[in-house]
Structures are given as C-alpha cells and as structure tokens.
Amino acid sequence: MESINVPALITAVFLLLVLGAVLWYAARVAVPLPEAPAGPPTGALAMERKIIAIVAMLAAMALLFLGYGFREPARQVQAQEQQLDTSIDRGIGSFTTLCFPCHGEKGQGAIVPDSNPQRLAPALDRADLRPTDADTRTKEYDFIFKTIQRGRPGTPMPTWGQIDGGPLLDEQINELTLMIMNGDQQVDYEGKEGTPWQHTSDVITANVAAGLVQMPQQPDVTSQPFYQQLNAQQQQGVTVILQRGCGGCHTIPNIPGAAGTIGPNLGPHDNVPPVSQRPMIATYPNGTVPNNSVDDLSKWIMNPQALKPGTAMPTLGLSQDEATAAAAYLYSITTASQ
Numbered sequence: 001m002e003s004i005n006v007p008a009l010i011t012a013v014f015l016l017l018v019l020g021a022v023l024w025y026a027a028r029v030a031v032p033l034p035e036a037p038a039g040p041p042t043g044a045l046a047m048e049r050k051i052i053a054i055v056a057m058l059a060a061m062a063l064l065f066l067g068y069g070f071r072e073p074a075r076q077v078q079a080q081e082q083q084l085d086t087s088i089d090r091g092i093g094s095f096t097t098l099c100f101p102c103h104g105e106k107g108q109g110a111i112v113p114d115s116n117p118q119r120l121a122p123a124l125d126r127a128d129l130r131p132t133d134a135d136t137r138t139k140e141y142d143f144i145f146k147t148i149q150r151g152r153p154g155t156p157m158p159t160w161g162q163i164d165g166g167p168l169l170d171e172q173i174n175e176l177t178l179m180i181m182n183g184d185q186q187v188d189y190e191g192k193e194g195t196p197w198q199h200t201s202d203v204i205t206a207n208v209a210a211g212l213v214q215m216p217q218q219p220d221v222t223s224q225p226f227y228q229q230l231n232a233q234q235q236q237g238v239t240v241i242l243q244r245g246c247g248g249c250h251t252i253p254n255i256p257g258a259a260g261t262i263g264p265n266l267g268p269h270d271n272v273p274p275v276s277q278r279p280m281i282a283t284y285p286n287g288t289v290p291n292n293s294v295d296d297l298s299k300w301i302m303n304p305q306a307l308k309p310g311t312a313m314p315t316l317g318l319s320q321d322e323a324t325a326a327a328a329y330l331y332s333i334t335t336a337s338q
C-alpha cells in the first residue's frame with residue numbers, strides 16, 4: 001500500500017546534501033589556522049561555528065520530521081486495516097448467533113425456519129452487495145445498514161436496531177454491514193485466514209457438530225414431480241434461481257420459498273400472464289425491455305442495469321450460461337401448466 005512520496009523524497013535528498021555540505025565545511029573550519037593562537041576559538045571563528053551548528057541541527061530536525069512523514073500514511077493505512085479486520089470479526093460473531101438460521105451458514109440463503117408457506121431468505125454473499133466504486137459503495141452501505149436496522153416490515157426480516165426496539169447497537173449493525181460488504185476479502189478469524197463466509201460456515205458447522213444449533217435448511221427440489229419433468233437446462237435454471245436467491249424478491253411458481261414481493265410475480269396471477277408471455281418487461285405491461293425469447297430474457301437476467309439503468313433489479317453477476325438456464329426455466333412456465 002505504501003506509495004513513494006516524490007516531493008518528500010526530493011526534499012530529503014536536498015536536506016541530506018545541505019547536511020553533508022555543512023559537515024564538510026565544519027570539518028575544514030575545525031582545523032585551526034597555522035597562525036591561530038592555542039585555546040578556544042574567539043571572534044568570527046566562534047560565530048562561524050555556532051552558525052554551522054545551528055544549520056546542521058535544523059537540517060537534521062527537518063530530516064527527522066520528513067522520515068516521520070514517510071512512515072505516517074503507511075502506519076495509518078495499517079491501523080485502518082486492523083480496525084476493519086476487528087469489525088469484520090465481530091460481524092462474524094453476530095451473524096453466527098443471529099442471522100444464519102435464515103440467511104444460511106455461509107450466507108448462501110436458506111429456508112426461513114417455521115415459515116409456512118415456505119419462504120427463502122436471500123443470499124447475502126452476493127457480489128452486488130459489495131460494489132467497488134466509492135459512490136455505489138456508500139449507497140450500498142446505507143441500504144444494508146438500514147435494512148438490518150429497520151428490518152423489512154411485512155417480511156420475516158426482523159428489526160434489529162435498538163432505536164426501533166431491536167437488540168443491536170448501531171456499532172454492531174456497522175460491523176455486520178462491513179462483513180457483508182467485504183464478503184470476498186481474506187480476513188483472520190481466530191488465527192485462521194479465509195473469507196468471512198468461510199469463517200461463518202466453520203463456526204456453524206462446529207456448533208452443529210456440538211449439538212448446539214441446527215444446520216439451516218436448504219430447499220430440496222430434485223425429488224419433486226415438476227422438477228423431474230424439466231429438461232436438463234431448465235433443471236439447471238431451477239438450481240440457479242435457488243442459488244441466486246431470485247425468490248427472495250420474486251414469487252416464482254414451484255420454486256420452494258420463492259414468495260418475494262420486492263419484484264414482480266413471475267408466474268401467472270390475477271390478469272397477468274407468466275413472464276414467458278409478457279412481450280415487454282420491467283415492468284409489464286408498460287415496460288421498456290423486449291422479451292420475446294429465452295435469449296431476450298437471459299439478457300435482462302444477466303444485466304438488468306444495462307437495459308434499464310437504475311432499475312431496482314440488481315445485476316447479480318450470472319454467467320451467460322446461468323442466465324440462459326434461468327430464462328429457460330421461466331419460459332417453461334405457461335398458463336396451461338398452472
């Protein structure tokens with residue numbers, strides 16, 4: 001992280017030269033003139049020595065300050081990194097006591113315990129929750145912090161902030177937010193290196209082995225009749241939709257726990273046809289994004305922000321393959337099959 005500070009380096013070299021010149025001159029002045037009387041120097045010679053001493057001291061002091069200035073930014077960065085690591089470690093502690101039953105032992109999402117009908121809590125290990133540019137990061141921090149603090153009324157996501165009657169201090173919510181936003185970073189936790197999600201997974205696995213808690217429940221679809229009737233690509237689509245937590249935001253036919261209400265219902269409902277029969281989406285019927293084929297729909301699923309900048313549907317980082325599979329599953333849902 002340490003970068004070279006060019007002006008400081010030039011100043012340091014210059015000061016060293018001054019110091020060298022002063023010392024060199026001082027060494028010459030120190031040699032008494034052949035005709036000088038014995039004893040301490042007097043008059044102009046004494047004055048000259050004082051000036052030399054003062055100049056040398058000033059140059060040496062300036063050098064010391066510069067040296068400190070060189071170290072200081074590096075020291076600050078190091079201190080900040082340590083502070084961040086400590087916060088993330090505490091976030092891991094809170095997550096593994098409070099959040100894992102719903103969000104999964106490694107933040108991959110899970111079935112909300114005792115939910116009926118089954119409901120999925122979304123994955124929190126998603127790349128879209130850790131944007132890289134500073135502006136988006138600030139906004140995302142705000143969004144995650146407030147979601148944890150206030151919860152989502154009308155959904156199983158509880159209110160956690162003390163100002164809203166929950167158990168967590170702002171500082172603890174900050175730690176959880178930092179952990180989620182640094183989910184792909186290597187951090188030290190109890191002497192082991194790994195991402196925060198590897199650490200939460202280790203903690204929960206150990207607690208399950210000790211009989212303290214139960215492993216969060218993942219939806220099982222492979223044994224269900226609807227799944228067995230799908231082709232391989234559509235089956236892959238079901239897996240993608242489960243893994244990516246689409247059901248945390250969307251209601252999607254047959255997908256266990258997919259009862260979200262943040263985004264449109266993707267199945268047939270009221271007078272709206274299934275998404276495969278909506279020629280314009282985001283949002284049907286007056287949307288601006290064409291949807292006439294699996295191909296069209298895969299483009300939207302892969303990069304909604306490119307097709308409708310600022311849309312509330314996040315770009316989740318799916319590969320072309322995954323997006324096509326998800327779209328293929330959604331296209332398998334027809335009004336007739338419901």
Ligand code: HEC
Pocket residue numbers: 094095098099100101102103112113120121122124144147148152155156157158160176248249260261262
């Ligand atoms: C009882 C289950 C449950 C628990 C416990 C829980 N959550 Fe949630 N959480 C949910 C559900 C369900 C949603 C999705 C809500 C919705 O549909 O808008 C959610 C949403 C979120 C979101 C927003 C995700 C997004 O992309 O919009 C964040 C962040 C979050 N939870 C963090 C946490 C943290 C941190 C904890 C622990 C302090 C926690 N949750 C505990 C069920 C839970």
Ligand code: HEC
Pocket residue numbers: 240241244245246247248249250262263264266275278280281282283284287297300301308311312313314316318326
């Ligand atoms: C954080 C919530 C969220 C997640 C996660 C999410 N979506 Fe969305 N989605 C939305 C919102 C909000 C819209 C409406 C966007 C608009 O109209 O601008 C939308 C729109 C859509 C539409 C268009 C529906 C219509 O009729 O307009 C499809 C299809 C869709 N999403 C599929 C998916 C799939 C597949 C996934 C998982 C890979 C997914 N979404 C994940 C929030 C989400």
